[in-house]
Amino acid sequence: MRTFFLIKPGEIELKLGNRREFVHRLKEQIQKRLHGIHFDLEEYPGRFFLSVEEKDTDFALFVLQHCPGVNGIAQAIKSEKRTERILKAAIEIASKEAARGARRFKVETRRSDKSFPLDSYGMSAAAGDAVTQALSSLSVDVHNPDFIIAIEIRERAYIYASTSPGPRGLPVGSQGKGVLLLSGGIDSPVAGYMMARRGLAIESVYFHTYPFTSEEAQKKVEQLARRIAIWTGSMHAWIVSFTEVQLKIKKGGREEANTLMLRMAMMKAADVIASRIKARAIVTGESLGQVASQTAENLRLSQSMTSLPVLRPLIGIDKEETIATARRIGTYTISILPYEDCCVLFSPKHPVLKPDFEDLRAYFSSLELESEILKAVDKAEEKFFSFGDALREYGLDAYAEFWNAGGPRA
Template sequence: MMAAFLLRYGEIALKGQNQGVFLETLTRNVARAIEDLGPCDVRATFGRVHVTVAADTAAAIERLRKVFGVVSLSPIREVGLDRTAITTAAVAMAEEATGRRPEIATFKVATRRADKRFPLTSMETSSEVGRAIRERLPQLAARMRDPDLLLQIELRDRAYLATETIPGPGGLPYGTGGRVLALISGGIDSPVAAWYAARRGAVITAVHFHSFPFTSERAKEKVVDLCRALVEYTGPLELWVVHFTEVQRAIQQQVPDAFRVLVMRRMMMRICDRLAPRLGVQALVTGESLGQVASQTLESLAAINAATRLPVLRPLIGADKTEIMARASAIGTYGISIRPFDDCCSLFVPSHPRTQPALDEVDRAEAALAVDRLVEGALASSDVLRISRQGIAPAAVTAAAGGAAKGSSTAGGE
């Protein structure tokens, strides 16, 4: 069974001389999203991306609606630029739609004529097709605003007809926005922040700080499952599992209670800072939202930033919790995030955290830590996993600063 679609993009159309780079990346990402479903053809044409794939329509939609850069998509029927063929196809599609949805009482035909050689204008085409639908289905009334059935016709190299528009994630094609390290704790916020960064084209490498036995193996499994949910949008990604137990133990023993979470965040920044050059990473991504908890005040965020030379991107900085939860539900991470397995930060929340710390206070609080030794030890004991739709495998990497991460297979594309 061959399914056909038109994909619409938005922001890419505003690009200048490099628009071709964005379109090439988008078409490549679309092809990768569906290539395992069956033979496919993907091409950019007349301001759209045209897709055919030998696959079930519903299965293809589930993949295509998650491709960053796609604003919306429609399953289509194609015919030649012939008035009779267009009208016949349109009437047949209207009949099929009313068969599936008997409650349809109103309709509208909307035509876009990209190929100006077609003899009728857009309005004339809509009127001609609308009259034929009314003759075949007299129970339907034309309605220009909020119709029950919207039949869209695009006149391009061929005529493309659709009765359904499915929203996509929008944004920019994945792979056009540089590389970032996304800190994934296992909570609700961090995977949503990673999703937003990927939506702007940034390639994600995930980092999780694991503190066994303070946190369980099931906490790590939760993070792996969160990455598997993100892979549905990004394609394959790497997850660095940094063993953080010794760092956390040292903080517990040597840092005053009020500063422990803040110093933990600073140590995470330092570890990522050391890892970034190895991976060609240009920024860090975190799930912090201004004022949500004590470590997310402006003063705390400034102290955290001071521990890294890299920009720290915070896509959720102005979002409230209900907005973040809604997005998590929409992208499939919420149900995973609420599993009852604590991450390393949640286990050592002080009863009276310092909410407006001065940088010199924080420096004094962590002065007893052997920072370099702890950072190197954490990196040396890291595991690296490659996560894709096909499964999970260790990923071989070159030696990290201060030691070699463990793994056994080459990381890369599908």
């Protein structure tokens, strides 16, 4: 037995001249994430069709629900374009919904193949009649149905009821690559997730200041990177030892500017890494006014360390909204583990809120941090977390094993 999924791409269908590129990228992403199982994937205008072994149904659905570019997923029945076959499938689907307690339904038909003898209204009416005759517990209610039977008449007929939502957005990699400043907090993992949904491939950089921050703090960030990899498909993480940079900043003597100097140094390091990996942007979890270093003036100062666009998807989002998203994507419980990052440990009591731009730029230059920053980047430890590592993070160990081995499940 096999399970058949109808996949709705969503936003990429609005693209015009380069639509094929987006479609190819999404197909590639789905194939990459499923390569540990036996599957068949077909693409037709406006739809993908996926067939998997029945035992892999839940896994395939999980993968599709975490693949940016997928708008919706439905388990469907694939049928010949014959009215009696379509009606039989509609009754089968309605029977399952009735067994779950549903009592009211409606039918919606999309007829792309205009040669089919019944038009959309006629097919919907015929299916409604067939279902009510076969199942006396069900009645048609077009205004307040418990479920909808969807019929699509294309190169074949597809019949389904419930549609599970996907992440929506654009396929990962369709908008190039970005460097995410990943801390152990709540915000930056959410920012990475949000930019992945906008098609950005993500590599992350974490600034570690051992012994002022513990090894547990680094492990926490690595776990967050694996969590984000379920959305991005994989994750390169750059672990940059920033202890010497931070100590040099602290010796500079202007305590109120410590956080700003550190943010500028981090942005400079991220800019160097971005140049080396050919990334087009830097991503941060900053939100306007959330903390002292995130005033408009301070954001301008840190951004002056790079010529790349700095993408801040949380810039206008309330903290509670960010927390709600973190809970939904599974990063919140990790982010609140009590291991502080370097920003917290070296924060001044009275930070600068409205800096003199030229004065603090000159102060940053006087610290002569560039050689220490380059040395730290050169010695950075690169870690790679595969999609299989992400699956293991979500408890799908059996699939992770076969994914990482590169072979299909038996």
